[in-house]
Amino acid sequence: MSESLDAAVSLRARAVIDLRALRANLQHARRRAPGSRIMAVVKANAYGHGLLRVAHALDGGGREGAGADAFGVACMSEALALRAGGVDARVVLLEGVPDGAELELAARRSFEIVVHHDEQVTLLEHAGGSVRVRVWVKLDTGMHRLGFPPERARELHARLARCGAVREVAWMTHLACADDRRSGATLRQLERFRAALGDLPGERSVANSGGLLGWPETHLDWVRPGILLYGVSPFPGRDAAQEQLRPVMTLQTRLIAVKTLHKGDAVGYGGAWVCPEDMPVGVAAIGYGDGYPRHAGNGTPILVNGRRAVLIGRVSMDMIGVDLRGHPEARAGDPVVLWGPGLPVEEIARHAGTIPYELLCAVNRRVALVTRDDPALVYAAPGS
Ligand SMILES: *Cc1c(COP(=O)(O)O)cnc(C)c1O
Secondary structure, eight states, X not given: OOHHHHHHHHHSOEEEEOHHHHHHHHHHHHHHSTTSEEEEEOHHHHHHTOHHHHHHHHBOTTOTTTSBSEEEESSHHHHHHHHHTTOOSOEEETTOOSSHHHHHHHHHTTEEEEEOSXXXXXXXXXXXXXXXXXXXXXXXXXXXXXXXXXXXXXXXXHHHHTOTXXXXXXXEXXXXXTTOTTOSHHHHHHHHXXXXXXXXXXXXXXXXXXXXXXXXXXXXXXXXXXXXXXXXXXXXXOOGGGGTOOXXXXXXXXXXXXXXXXXXXXXXXXXXXXXXXXXXEEEESOOTTTTOOTTOOTTOEEEETTXXXXXXXXXXXXXXXXXXXTOTTOOTXXXXXXXXXXXXXXXXXXXXXXXXXXXXXXXXXXXXXXXXXXXXXXXOOTTO
């Protein structure tokens, strides 16, 4: 990338990724689940943080306890991107494969597959002689999304054990309410899982981030943290610091205009915010076209020069308005932070009526992803 283009990129929105914080969060997960192996979930471009950057930073190179023990992705394209980027670690396709061609591809690249419905078992039974894969059987213990009824575990085990394409069987289920520490659903799911499996052989995995941090009983052989790795609390009403997690992404931009408006002036589309007095107003270069939530309303906090200010008016595609009362020093070019250390994405999500997961995943390819301490553009989304 040319120098002039780099400079242009730095003037608009960027997401700065702190890989030290990412690794610290993985170590925190290890301390909280010391007896479990870790499948680091990196689907959806590592929750918007850049798949390869994140995977390389977390990859333990196969050494026990050195990093993640495996990576979890949603689909084949994500798994292939890991291999193409030089990641040799174990990779699990969390939705499995839809047909024989993908099954063969998975076997060739040593991907492990989740099996959650009968057609996928049939695929394995009819696979060509060269196919040998590790299989994770997903049981539906109460989420009612993917998975077999738990009472079929024994029959499935018998079928898969006869199947030449299956190298090894492990068991998993997914928790629906682990983010609610008072809910009884999590322990009911765990109990259904245990009862269905009894003494069947194979490793077991239940816990997502909520399970890992909130429900030690769910740790078992493998934990599958996603959101906590990125320094976000899975629990509504609690932020990262309360869970001893460090935010990994700082979403930042700059003021591109500062002006004085008059009492009664309306700001932005629809005139949705009206100045109550003569006042300084800034315009920052970020909008829903970058993935900043359009539903972030008046009063959503942002940082200008490291101090709190608030958003005013409707979020546009490329810009937001900022109330600069209390910021008399603010000038065009000054740095603006939308979320990151000092401004929890959890708080922004509450203002936008959504969850941090959605905000992080929504940051799109118009936003330059850069690694902290390395100002070069290090990652662009596939195809960009
Ligand atoms: C996404 C996902 C996870 C990670 O969930 P978090 O809440 O982000 O920790 C774990 N397991 C499965 C099957 C998933 O799809």
